[in-house]
Amino acid sequence: MTNNGQERDGSRQLSALRQLQILDTQPEAEFDSLALLAARICDLPAAFIGFSDENRIWFKARVGMAESSREIPGGLNFCRNVHLKDKVFVIEDTHQSTELATNPALLQLNIRFLASAEIEDESGLVVGYLCVFDTKPGSLTPAQRESLHMLAMQASALLKLRIQLIKNKEREYREAEKQMRTIFRNSIDAVVVTDSGDNILLWNAKAEEIFGWKESEVFGKRFGKLCNVKISFDDFAGESRTPLLAHKHDLGRAVEATAANKLGESLEVALSISPANISDRAYYIIFISDITERKFAARELDRQKEFYENILNNIPTDIAVFDANHRYLFVNPTAIRNPELRRYIIGKDDFEYSRYRNRDIAGAQLRREKFIEAREKAKEIRWEDTIETPDGNAFTHLRRMFPVHDEQGNLSMVIGFGVDITDRKELEEKQSALLKQLSVQNTQLIDFCNIVSHNLRAPLVNISLLVDFIETCGEPDEQRQLIAKLNPVLENLNTTFNELVESIQIRQDVEIQSEKIVLEDYILRTLESLEQEINKSTAIIEVDIEKAPELRYPPKYINSVLQNLVSNALKYQSPDRSPHIRISTKSVGNRIILSVQDNGLGIDLKRHKDSLFKIGKVFHHHPNAKGFGLFMIKTHIESMGGRIWLESKPDEGTTFFVEFTNQHTR
């Protein structure tokens, strides 16, 4: 072998040893056992497994050698013998060769006898030796020699196993590294690794995407400065701020910041910074996600929320949202003006709220019933409720409850609406009263037409018949007699006509005004106008109006009421007794009731109850009974919102009652 060849082998050996990663490692039991076994089999005091690199011998295993000497200067060239057939080389006495006798390594180990067997790597290259030795000359038996060879082969096998393990580990490591790199490259977040001075070391694809800079463009640049990163409470773009930030804030916690991309466009980002120590050097791993769109969406959502809340808060409709158990989830300020109460009611029900506000729980009960109804019907329900406030004002609301179901058909919430319809309600009531009045007036109009046709037509028919007879009658006496009959009919016609005209006038008097009426004056005037009849019948008139001496009413109407009721009482007096008439008033709340009581003929109420106040209705044969009076005053009284009714018994007397409303509020 040439020197060159030796050198080439030496460098190959070195690289093989490096690959084996065996130099400077801890002792291993397998190698120790092999060395011990070799010493025992060869019956020698010492053995070692040695490897040599450039200028030292390093012992992986030692038997019978000083503990401290894990290596010695020199090489293992003395173990080599290219001519060997069985790969075991034996030096029976080093002193027989000058070269060996002066070898520093052999001298240091005090070796006189040495037997060595080659240890090969997987490629068959000799990388080390298993040696047994003695301090005095010696020899090996052929069996010992063969055993030594077999033990060296065992050591070679250990090395092969070792290289296999190393290769596996390396493959695993490469695989892991590849995976790490893939993760790094494909991370959803941008990942930037900087050194402690904020200088960029690694920059993944997502970072390129977000910031627009290529990795090659950013290497070594300061991240905060390059991308103008600004956190609201810190200026990350300042000089080397990353470590500062790391000190100030919880590491690993995401913070929101603004940044800029390569084009200088502003971005909103979330970033979290993790410190890392690799081989005693500090790094920062920064994870960045672009939240510009999310922030935009969030702002848009906020804006919409504000928009809808604005509507909900300003809509003149009460709105409440309930969960499936009728607990409040939301109420708008129209429903509850006081913000504290509005907060209080959330999560509670109407019963708790009623107790809290010291209110009658009847309202809560009603709403609970309605809620259950809406829940069970699974559709919108409506109702009206009227609340009276302590100051006596009534408010009417149209309320609606609208159940909302989720995709599985379960009740998720119920939305309640309430609209104040007090004004509408009042209008409706007015309209309904007006309609009622109109319908009454229409009935009266029909009655009126009937009475016109009867009361005017009847005398006209009589006149026309009379005139016929007068014309055809030949006898002057009879003619005179017939002519005499004409006059009362004409007079009657005239009176009827006047009364009808008066009646029409009153009905047209829509705008008639109320005035203060001192009743005594009006009663006296009525009695004066009936003086003749009163005197003639020796009637006793009793007046008791102390309890309500005054009222507010149209003077024309009160005249007509008194005139009709008192004259009726006189007109329908009993032939058996003088009339006794009692006029009295009383006050009932807001109303005044006038009564006129007589002891006259009375009216059979059972028979006449439906037609009492009809126009032209008369109940007795009386020369002046035409049936206008009651009809007329009833019209007056009802047009003023009052009532008229009577109590009567035939042959005992009649009492008329007139109710005047709204006497104390005008």
Next chain:
Amino acid sequence: MKNIYLVDDDKLFIFLLKKTIGLTGIPTQITDFPDGQSALDYIKANASDASKLPDVIFLDLRMPIMDGWEFLEEYKHIADSLAKKNRLYVFSSSISPYDIENAKNNPLVTDFIIKPILKEKFAEILSD
């Protein structure tokens, strides 16, 4: 001889009616009542005496105490039990379509006659 009841509170009209019937020359016996109640009482009192019951009743609608409608309401309960059947004419100065319709729809009423009533009409009614 036809037995005729006049039920009307208008005395002048009864006078004129009797005179008109007289002009027809048909022999009649006429009884008049000032209201429905007195006519009803009389009929009830003579329900089994055919000679006193009418052949024809002329009934006015508007009268005191018991008007024509009230009379008809009471009369329907006794009409079938009377010893003698009769015809009943409502006559009135009313020209209200409501009254006319109501009267014509009443099975007790033979016809509704609007006043005045002419001699010829009486002759027609009484000669049946």
